[in-house]
Amino acid sequence: MKISFIGGGNMASALIGGLAGKLTDAGNIHVVDINADALQRLHDQFGVTTAFEIDAAVASSDVIVLAVKPQQMKEVAAQLQPHIGKQLVLSIAAGIRAADLSRWLNGHAAIVRTMPNTPALIGKGITGMVKLAGVSEAQSAAADAIMRAVGATVWLSDEALIDPVTAVSGSGPAYVFYFIEAMQQAAQEMGLSAEQGSELATATFVGASQLAAQSHEPVATLRERVTSKGGTTYAALTSMEASGVKEAIIRAMKSAAERGRQLGEEFGKD
Numbered sequence: 001m002k003i004s005f006i007g008g009g010n011m012a013s014a015l016i017g018g019l020a021g022k023l024t025d026a027g028n029i030h031v032v033d034i035n036a037d038a039l040q041r042l043h044d045q046f047g048v049t050t051a052f053e054i055d056a057a058v059a060s061s062d063v064i065v066l067a068v069k070p071q072q073m074k075e076v077a078a079q080l081q082p083h084i085g086k087q088l089v090l091s092i093a094a095g096i097r098a099a100d101l102s103r104w105l106n107g108h109a110a111i112v113r114t115m116p117n118t119p120a121l122i123g124k125g126i127t128g129m130v131k132l133a134g135v136s137e138a139q140s141a142a143a144d145a146i147m148r149a150v151g152a153t154v155w156l157s158d159e160a161l162i163d164p165v166t167a168v169s170g171s172g173p174a175y176v177f178y179f180i181e182a183m184q185q186a187a188q189e190m191g192l193s194a195e196q197g198s199e200l201a202t203a204t205f206v207g208a209s210q211l212a213a214q215s216h217e218p219v220a221t222l223r224e225r226v227t228s229k230g231g232t233t234y235a236a237l238t239s240m241e242a243s244g245v246k247e248a249i250i251r252a253m254k255s256a257a258e259r260g261r262q263l264g265e266e267f268g269k270d
């Protein structure tokens with residue numbers, strides 16, 4: 001499978017890192033970016049071919065992954081439009097609706113809109129996906145294979161649900177990193193070294209996440225099992241409840257979903 005990426009930034013790098021040499025040879029992955037440093041890094045790291053602008057290699061690809069920022073998408077679609085034929089177009093942009101993309105690509109119907117996340121880099125990503133009616137069975141299987149090569153996939157029947165997916169799993173790794181940062185800071189303030197704090201906090205996230213993923217019990221039950229009556233966890237969770245941490249997280253995630261919807265309105269016009 002020949003795959004071209006338009007945009008070789010953070011998320012494209014994570015996907016390429018997960019894909020190269022697994023689903024397809026690095027030589028079958030081509031990256032177009034206006035940024036020379038980004039291209040050099042991707043070439044050196046993964047052995048992919050690169051170009052500064054959309055070229056014949058993009059035109060002859062089976063799949064074109066649109067991995068630029070939402071505000072860059074319309075301009076990129078205009079540059080891509082003359083090179084579009086039978087390729088499957090797979091967008092990873094937050095907000096940008098498949099129908100707007102199709103319009104910018106002169107009615108191209110083979111479009112899958114996705115929302116991946118950066119753990120794709122280590123094969124632990126999860127991607128929400130939705131397809132336009134013009135996507136063939138073989139094309140949706142190809143889109144699924146690409147994203148499953150870097151983790152799990154969840155197909156959605158309603159495109160409106162991709163903003164909530166963005167709020168949960170697209171942006172989600174940042175919330176986890178934020179929580180780990182806070183735990184590291186607390187560890188240091190209580191006298192542990194930076195290295196010890198980092199190791200303890202990160203290993204706790206890995207262990208607890210894997211336990212939650214493997215357990216057949218509700219996550220609330222797992223939480224209760226840590227929380228001895230009158231003990232330390234109870235003290236911590238009572239403090240979090242008093243600070244409204246859960247409500248703050250829910251509010252924050254709804255802001256992310258709303259921002260996704262706004263991006264679609266703002267950059268999907270015309």
Ligand SMILES: NC(=O)C1=CN([C@@H]2O[C@H](COP(=O)(O)OP(=O)(O)OC[C@H]3O[C@@H](n4cnc5c(N)ncnc54)[C@H](OP(=O)(O)O)[C@@H]3O)[C@@H](O)[C@H]2O)C=CC1
Pocket residue numbers: 006007008009010011012032033034035038067068069070072075076092093094115116117118170171
């Ligand atoms: N980062 C993440 O965790 C996730 C991101 N996404 C989505 O992925 C997309 C990319 O995000 P991210 O990787 O973080 O962004 P980046 O800014 O890291 O990557 C975008 C890249 O595209 C380049 N670019 C800009 N214009 C063009 C053009 N005309 N042709 C080719 N390349 C161009 C940018 O160059 P320059 O920097 O010079 O503008 C940049 O290198 C976004 O739409 C985002 O919503 C989805 C899921 C998760």
Ligand SMILES: O=C(O)[C@@H]1CCC=N1
Pocket residue numbers: 094166170171
């Ligand atoms: O922050 C963003 O807009 C992108 C989409 C999901 C993760 N990063």
